[in-house]
Amino acid sequence: MANEIMDRNNLMKNWFNNDSWMNNIPSIFDNNFPDDSTLKTDIKESDKKYEVHVDMPAFDKRDIDINYENDVLTVSGHRDSFNDHNDNKGDMIMSERSSGRFMRQYRLPSVDTKAIKATYDKGVLKVDLPKLENKLDSGHHVDID
Structure with missing residues (x-):
């Protein structure tokens, strides 16, 4: 399940990175749109949990914000x-x-x-x-009479 998400992310990154138009965007935007080297992440999944490791060198712990809402983990910092x-x-x-804001x-x-x-x-x-021990039902099958 998680691997499918990562495969889709990698497919999109490869498409944008290999597109000649995208490679010609002026470097003036570099500071506003961090490159692939920002917030490199490893995610492990087991039956019991997810484990996320995010590289955030030179960040102060007070400047990192973590939020989990609607099945989405958001890591941001400045x-x-x-x-x-x-x-x-x-x-x-x-x-x-x-430097700047990253998410x-x-x-x-x-x-x-x-x-x-x-x-x-x-x-x-x-x-x-x-992970939740008893997963919540994400749907309900309705039989047709």
């Missing part, structure tokens, strides 16, 4: 600009680190919202989302 980007001497020859969403159904736990250590956010 990172202020870096002090060493102020290049008064003119010696900065390259700058790739980005990712993941569809993870049937989660026990009261048991979600998160930790942040060494630039990696880990979110454990236990």
Whole structure:
């Protein structure tokens, strides 16, 4: 189930990344639309839970927000600009680190919202989302008389 979602995401990313028109968008937009390197994620699924690991280097734990609503986990945060980007001497020859607001969403159904736990250590956010033991009915079959 989760793999199908990831396959669709990868298909869309590949389509956009291989499209020559998309590759010609000016770099002026780079700071507003973070590239593929932002918030890299691993998601594991077992019978009992989902485990989400999100790379969020140089984020302060207070600047990370986690929300789960309507079967969607949203991880967002902001990172202020870096002090060493102020290049008064003119010696900065390259700058790739980005700052600003970042957000990712993941569809993870049937989660026990009261048991979600998160930790942040060494630039990696880990979110454990236990699954509901008794899944709620998502529909009801109606027989025709």
